[in-house]
Amino acid sequence: MSVLSGIARRVGRRLLSSIPALLGVVVVTFVLMRVLPGDPAVFFASGPSAGKEEIEQIRHQMGLDRPIPIQLARYLADVATGNLGHSLTTGQPVTQDMERRLPASLELTFTALVIALLLSVPLGVAAALRPGSPVDHAVRMLCTLGVCVPTFVSGLLLIYVFYYLLGWAPDPTARLDIFASTPPDITGFYLVDFAMTGDWSGWWAAFTQLLLPAISMALFVLAPLARMTRASMLAVLGSDFIRTAQSVGLSRRRVVITYALRNALLPVLTITGIVFSTMLGANVLVEKVFSWPGVASYALDALLASDYAPVQAFVLLMATIFVLVNVLIDVLYGIADPRVSIE
C-alpha cells in the first residue's frame, strides 16, 4: 500500500514539475505558428479573386486581427478547455481529427518500441556476456549501421524487398487493405480491436500491414538501446554481488537474468525516454513512406497547406506524449529499483 501511494506521489510530483515545460511548449508552438508565412485568411478565402472585405471577414472570424498577446491568451484558454481549433482543410475540429488518427500513430510507435526492445536487449546482453567475441563485434556493427540508415530509406528498401521482390508484405499503404473491413471501433488500436472480437484473420492482416513500418522505425533506434544494454550489463557483470552469486553456485541463467539484467535495465530505461522522442520524430517520416493515416501525416498535410491549427495541435500533442512517457519511465524506474523511490 505504501509502495502504491509512494508511486502515486511520485507521479503527481513529476506531472507538476513538467507543467512549466508544457506551458513553455504551448507558448513556443503558438509563437512559431503565428509567424508562419502566408496568410491563411487569403488561402481560405473563396479564391484568388476574393475581395478585401471577404478576407478581412475571415481574419476576423479566425481572430487574426487581434493583438498577438490577446490571441495567445485566447489560445491558452482554448487549450485548457480542450478546444484546439478547426482544421481548415478537413473542416473538422482538430481535437476530433486527432482523436480519430492518434491510435494509428500510437499503435505504430509502440509496436516499433516493443520490437526494438525485444531485439536490442538480448543483443546487448549477448554482446556483454562475451565482450570482444564475434557476437560482440556483429552487434556493434549492426548498431553502427542501423543508426546510419535514415528511417525513410530503410522503410523504402524494406518495401522493395518484402513487397516487390518477395511478395510477402501487403501493399504498403494505409493500415489495412482498402477492401478489408475495419474492426469495430473499440480502442482504435486495430490489433487490440481485432483480438477482442476474435477476428484472427483480420488481426493477421493488420499485423502484417503494421510490421514493415514498425521494423523500419525499430532499426533506427536499435543502436542506442543495444549499446546501453551492453555497457550497463558489462558494468553490472563486473560487480561484487555477481561474483558472489557465481561463487555460491547459482545457475548462470539466474545470475544473468535475475541478478544482472534487472540491475542493468535502469540505464536502458533512461535511454528509452530519449529513444521515444526520436521515434515520435521518425513517425513523421515513416507515416509518409507508408501512407499511414496517423497524426503525423495529418499534421504534415496541414503544414504544406499552411493550415496551422492542426500543426500547432500536433506539436503540442507530441510534446505532451513525450512528457507523459517520461513520467511513466520514472514510475517504472521506481518499480525496477525500489531504492530510487526512497528519498
Added chain:
Amino acid sequence: MSAAAIQRTSTARHVLFILRGNPVTAIASLGTALLVLIAIFAPFLTPYDPIASDVAHALAPPDAAHWAGTDQLGRDIFSRIVAAARLDLFIAVTAVGLSFVVGAVVGGFCGYRGGRLDRWVGRFVDVLMAFPLFVLAMALVAALGNRMENIIIATAVINLPFYIRFARAEVNVRRNAGWVEAARACGDSHLSVVLRFLLPNVLPAMAVQISLNLGWAILNAAGLSFIGLGVQAPTPEWGIMVAEGARFITTGKWWLVAFPGLALMLTVLFFNLLGDGLRDILDPRMRT
C-alpha cells in the same frame, strides 16, 4: 630543422601512430576527407549535368553509361548524388558550426556567471528538450519559411541544447580553477577569461560532439527535405532524391532510392565512426 618543423612532424607522427592502432578511425578519416574533396570538386566530377533531363532515357537501370541509373526525368543519378554532396555537407557543417559557436558561448557564460541568466537559459533549454526534436525542426522550418537557410537554422536550433548544456557543465567545473583566478588576477576581464581561457579548454571534448552531431544533422536535413520542407526540387539533394524515387519503389525501381540512400548512409557512417574514434582517443572511459 626548426623547432616548429620538429613539432609538426612529431604531431603528424603521433596522429599516424594513433590511426595505426585504430584502423576503423583511419578509414573513417579517409572517408570523411574523400567526402569533403567530392563536395569541393563536385562540378568537375559529374559526368552529366545533374539537372538536365533526358526523357528518352528515363528510369533506366544502372549500366555503363549511367552508373547509378537515371530517374523519372532521365537525369543521371550518379551526377545528382555527387552534386548533392556539396549541398548536404554545407547544410550540416553550417548548422552544426552555428549551434556550436552559439552554444559554446552561451553555455560558457551561463556556466561562468550562473545566476539569473543561467536559470533562464536553463529553462529555455528545458522547453526545447520537451519537444521531439525532429518535430520541432519541422515546426521551425514551417514557421520561418520553406527555404534552405531555414533548414540550417532549424537544424542548428535542435542541436543547440546539447552544446549549451555541455559547455555550461564543463565551464562550471573549471570556473574556480587556479588558472582562472590567475587570469583574473592578471587583469583579464570576465569576457576574456571565458573566451580565451575557459572555452579553449573545453574545446577538445566538444570536438567529439561536433563529429557525432554532423551525422545527425545530415539525417535531419535530409528528413526535412524528404517530407517536402526546405530544399526544393529540382535542386539535387539526397533527401529529395529519395522522396522522388519513393513513388517508383513499388514497381521495383530500386536505384532511385538505394543510391542516394547509400550516400546518406556512408556519410553518416563516416562522421559517426570518426566521432567514436575521437572519443576513444580523447576519453577511453566513455567507450561502450
